[in-house]
Amino acid sequence: xxxxxxxxxxxxxxxxxxxxxxxxxxxxxxxxxxxxxxxxxxxxxxxxxxxxxxxxxxxxxxxxxxxxxxxxxxxxxxxxxxxxxxxxxxxxxxxxxxxxxxxxxxxxxxxxxxxxxxxxxxxxxxxxxxxxxxxxxxxxxxxxxxxxxxxxxxxxxxxxxxxxxxxxxxxxxxxxxxxxxxxxxxxxxxxxxxxxxxxxxxxxxxxxxxxxxxxxxxxxxxxxxxxxxxxxxxxxxxxxxxxxxxxxxxxxxxxxxxxxxxxxxxxxxxxxxxxxxxxxxxxxxxxxxxxxxxxxx
Amino acid sequence: xxxxxxxxxxxxxxxxxxxxxxxxxxxxxxxxxxxxxxxxxxxxxxxxxxxxxxxxxxxxxxxxxxxxxxxxxxxxxxxxxxxxxxxxxxxxxxxxxxxxxxxxxxxxxxxxxxxxxxxxxxxxxxxxxxxxxxxxxxxxxxxxxxxxxxxxxxxxxxxxxxxxxxxxxxx
Numbered sequence: 001x002x003x004x005x006x007x008x009x010x011x012x013x014x015x016x017x018x019x020x021x022x023x024x025x026x027x028x029x030x031x032x033x034x035x036x037x038x039x040x041x042x043x044x045x046x047x048x049x050x051x052x053x054x055x056x057x058x059x060x061x062x063x064x065x066x067x068x069x070x071x072x073x074x075x076x077x078x079x080x081x082x083x084x085x086x087x088x089x090x091x092x093x094x095x096x097x098x099x100x101x102x103x104x105x106x107x108x109x110x111x112x113x114x115x116x117x118x119x120x121x122x123x124x125x126x127x128x129x130x131x132x133x134x135x136x137x138x139x140x141x142x143x144x145x146x147x148x149x150x151x152x153x154x155x156x157x158x159x160x161x162x163x164x165x166x167x168x169x170x171x172x173x174x175x176x177x178x179x180x181x182x183x184x185x186x187x188x189x190x191x192x193x194x195x196x197x198x199x200x201x202x203x204x205x206x207x208x209x210x211x212x213x214x215x216x217x218x219x220x221x222x223x224x225x226x227x228x229x230x231x232x233x234x235x236x237x238x239x240x241x242x243x244x245x246x247x248x249x250x251x252x253x254x255x256x257x258x259x260x261x262x263x264x265x266x267x268x269x270x271x272x273x274x275x276x277x278x279x280x281x282x283x284x285x286x287x288x289x290x291x292x293x294x295x296x297x
Numbered sequence: 298x299x300x301x302x303x304x305x306x307x308x309x310x311x312x313x314x315x316x317x318x319x320x321x322x323x324x325x326x327x328x329x330x331x332x333x334x335x336x337x338x339x340x341x342x343x344x345x346x347x348x349x350x351x352x353x354x355x356x357x358x359x360x361x362x363x364x365x366x367x368x369x370x371x372x373x374x375x376x377x378x379x380x381x382x383x384x385x386x387x388x389x390x391x392x393x394x395x396x397x398x399x400x401x402x403x404x405x406x407x408x409x410x411x412x413x414x415x416x417x418x419x420x421x422x423x424x425x426x427x428x429x430x431x432x433x434x435x436x437x438x439x440x441x442x443x444x445x446x447x448x449x450x451x452x453x454x455x456x457x458x459x460x461x462x463x464x465x466x467x468x
Contacts (some may be wrong), residue, residue, distance in 0.1 A: 024391055027365045031383035034369065038379030039430050046381060052373045056325065063329045071332060136330035137375025139341035140420070140443035141427045141435070144375055146328070187431050208437040266330065 050175040052059060053135070057178035060134040061148045068267070086262040091163040116270060126239055128162075128270040129154050131179070138263070141208065143186040145169070146218055147269050150177040160236060166243040167191070167231060168261030168269055181269060184244070184259060185212055193244055195227050201234065202242060211248055211256040223247055229257055312465040316358040318390045320347040322365050323326060323349040323454070341382075342447030344371040345419055346454045348386050349412050352393035353400045364390045381426045392418065405452075412451050417454055420444040 036046050079086070131153070135146025149155050151174050159171045161181045169183040170191070180187050189206035190216040193214070200221045217223065227247040233240035248258035323343040330336075343366060351359040359367075368376070368383030376382030392402070393415055400411045424440045 024361050024387070027361050027387055028384065030365065031380045031387060032369065034372075034383060035380030035430060038372075049373055049379075052370070056328075059325065060329055063326070071330070074308065119441070128402065131329050135328045135374065136336070137328060140373050140440035141341075141377040141381065141423060142375040143331075146449070180359055187427070187435050207436050208439055264332070 054175035
């Protein structure tokens with residue numbers, strides 16, 4: 001650390017060296033304290049974070065508006081150019097999807113019948129809150145996003161945030177009109193998952209790279225590259241079966257995952273709301289007991 | 298001293314707060330999700346660029362307490378885990394001010410070279426502190442990549458800041 005500011009400053013500098021040195025050391029101590037507080041997740045740190053997010057979310061949303069508009073314009077132009085090709089492709093896709101739909105309906109009926117035979121308790125109905133991403137806080141050390149929806153829209157702490165492709169992360173804290181989403185690549189992210197094919201359970205842990213890893217996989221697993229990873233309902237964190245990613249590499253016990261989400265194109269996140277329905281029915285969103293920490297209003 | 302005291306004082310005042318306002322704007326701007334290549338890794342570097350720029354060209358415009366507050370804000374916006382970004386901004390600021398006589402008034406390349414050194418140290422400290430907080434060595438590649446991109450972003454951002462500085466210094 002270079003704190004010998006005094007003699008090196010030019011004459012006429014308005015900073016008094018002794019005063020500055022004291023202030024500087026004090027500020028360094030303050031930031032070290034902040035580090036500790038942030039690490040220990042002191043409740044007021046979270047409150048301050050939420051407050052800053054709530055205040056800035058509308059500003060950021062405003063700043064995002066022209067970007068979105070421009071993007072839409074370009075997207076429109078591109079679409080016009082590709083109209084014919086798109087049409088042909090969509091027709092082919094429609095045929096294929098109709099086939100899938102028939103299969104899905106058949107399987108759903110079969111599933112219902114089998115579930116009834118087994119007396120299986122049905123999964124709670126899942127609904128979504130769609131929120132615009134207004135803050136991009138993805139850097140070398142932190143991977144978070146700010147969305148412009150909060151408790152008043154029914155978002156609560158701990159809910160899963162998805163895109164159409166798959167799971168993106170989970171709601172870390174919520175304000176009235178904003179929520180911070182911790183992406184699954186963040187070093188603090190731990191998500192209970194299972195390998196779809198083998199049903200092996202594991203924890204998906206972010207490490208700040210784009211390839212989070214599976215931890216606590218049982219030693220004799222048969223996980224291979226290309227296996228799909230979905231959420232498990234362990235710990236009651238997420239609904240089971242949300243798509244997460246595919247196994248990208250298996251090397252010396254380290255299994256890394258390529259998430260389905262396209263990180264460069266996160267405009268909207270769907271926050272999965274599964275606690276609202278079922279037992280509690282039509283209760284107002286802030287009266288729900290589950291995830292009780294999130295009741296800020 | 299001219300008789301138009303109030304106007305002059307307003308202008309001086311504007312000149313004083315401009316660096317802070319510009320830095321805060323850069324921090325906010327960095328948080329807007331733009332579909333620009335390398336936007337995500339550059340974003341967090343904006344605060345560092347601005348703090349370095351003012352530390353070289355006009356340190357009294359951005360006193361340490363302001364640097365601290367900007368750091369806390371930048372950390373809320375994803376510079377680094379809370380406190381870590383604050384720390385590296387403070388250290389970069391004081392390191393730069395202490396070497397200021399080698400940098401101020403020098404050709405742009407020298408100032409850029411200085412930024413290369415200061416930001417290398419800053420990213421390294423941020424990486425080390427983040428690892429310390431996490432309890433294991435976090436992946437260093439994204440940090441290194443961010444460092445390179447931030448280095449590349451320095452000239453255009455510094456140019457903008459220089460324009461701004463000239464515009465309020467010339468009145």
